[in-house]
Amino acid sequence: MASKNGRMSHTEVLPLLEPQAAVPCCPPLNERPMSAGEAEIAAKMFKALGDPVRLRLFSAVASHEGGEACVCDISDVGVSQPTVSHHLKKLKDAGLLSSERRGTWVYYRVEPAVLAAMGALLAGTEKAT
Amino acid sequence: MASKNGRMSHTEVLPLLEPQAAVPCCPPLNERPMSAGEAEIAAKMFKALGDPVRLRLFSAVASHEGGEACVCDISDVGVSQPTVSHHLKKLKDAGLLSSERRGTWVYYRVEPAVLAAMGALLAGTEKAT
DNA sequence: AGGCTGTTTCGACATCTGTCGATGCGTGTG
DNA sequence: CACACGCATCGACAGATGTCGAAACAGCCT
Numbered sequence: 273m274a275s276k277n278g279r280m281s282h283t284e285v286l287p288l289l290e291p292q293a294a295v296p297c298c299p300p301l302n303e304r305p306m307s308a309g310e311a312e313i314a315a316k317m318f319k320a321l322g323d324p325v326r327l328r329l330f331s332a333v334a335s336h337e338g339g340e341a342c343v344c345d346i347s348d349v350g351v352s353q354p355t356v357s358h359h360l361k362k363l364k365d366a367g368l369l370s371s372e373r374r375g376t377w378v379y380y381r382v383e384p385a386v387l388a389a390m391g392a393l394l395a396g397t398e399k400a401t
Numbered sequence: 402m403a404s405k406n407g408r409m410s411h412t413e414v415l416p417l418l419e420p421q422a423a424v425p426c427c428p429p430l431n432e433r434p435m436s437a438g439e440a441e442i443a444a445k446m447f448k449a450l451g452d453p454v455r456l457r458l459f460s461a462v463a464s465h466e467g468g469e470a471c472v473c474d475i476s477d478v479g480v481s482q483p484t485v486s487h488h489l490k491k492l493k494d495a496g497l498l499s500s501e502r503r504g505t506w507v508y509y510r511v512e513p514a515v516l517a518a519m520g521a522l523l524a525g526t527e528k529a530t
Numbered sequence: 531a532g533g534c535t536g537t538t539t540c541g542a543c544a545t546c547t548g549t550c551g552a553t554g555c556g557t558g559t560g
Numbered sequence: 561c562a563c564a565c566g567c568a569t570c571g572a573c574a575g576a577t578g579t580c581g582a583a584a585c586a587g588c589c590t
Binding site: 301302303304305306307308311312314315316318319320321322323324325326327328330331332334335339346349350382387390391394395 | 430431432433434435436437440441443444445447448449450451452453454455456457459460461463464468475478479511516519520523524
């Protein structure tokens with residue numbers, strides 16, 4: 273392995289280009305090859321959305337009015353209720369959702385910062401055309 | 402399940418809002434709850450990027466000059482060569498990369514359309530704040 | 531208190547996934 | 561032509577993952 277090329281560096285990863293704060297995680301995918309550590313972090317977020325059921329649950333929460341929804345409102349995704357809970361937990365562990373109990377119901381809401389970070393990861397890639 | 406809410410519809414999913422063609426797949430995540438079919442498709446793309454090694458490989462290709470790279474240029478990711486090949490195949494199957502043999506080497510390049518589609522999926526979510 | 535409903539946790543299990551070494555295929559080179 | 565090199569495929573295997581039913585936990589309500 274490793275052969276036939278011989279340049280790199282440039283785009284030194286300036287610490288602050290835009291005012292995008294909040295979970296910066298990593299530079300755009302096409303900025304420079306991702307390090308192992310960065311990839312580990314970013315892959316967690318992508319993996320969380322890499323399941324159809326989780327994606328539907330996430331979309332259901334994100335599209336719900338107020339940006340939040342209780343479990344009872346979004347558990348019509350074709351799997352058992354424990355499975356729904358399991359997936360919500362995964363989304364929460366990945367940092368994509370946060371939960372809060374209010375009386376009988378538990379409400380989930382999207383974590384906007386992480387979403388922005390993922391968007392930024394992909395957004396930069398458009399220049400690579 | 403299913404209780405306690407009672408509205409939906411609005412945002413009828415106009416067939417063409419912006420000139421964004423190419424692999425539209427699905428509306429932004431917060432537009433409306435994703436259907437099972439849409440989720441199936443979109444989850445494939447996210448899952449493809451949901452592995453650290455694949456993410457590094459993808460980033461390596463995306464950041465390489467010319468937007469393409471031969472396998473030999475990007476196979477320093479800490480796994481064996483067959484594993485690299487396996488992951489590249491997965492990225493290709495997911496539609497994120499395309500490959501082309503030129504003489505001895507095989508070159509991979511990013512598929513910009515799909516990238517744009519994923520970006521659009523996440524981009525809309527910013528309004529959900 | 532007792533029961534009811536909403537949600538999470540617990541085991542269990544089949545399947546999928548990432549990884550490797552060995553092997554095969556395609557292409558230049560001696 | 562024989563060999564070396566780049567890359568893909570094959571078979572195997574340990575570990576992760578999605579799913580379920582049963583049970584536990586947490587608030588309401590009568």
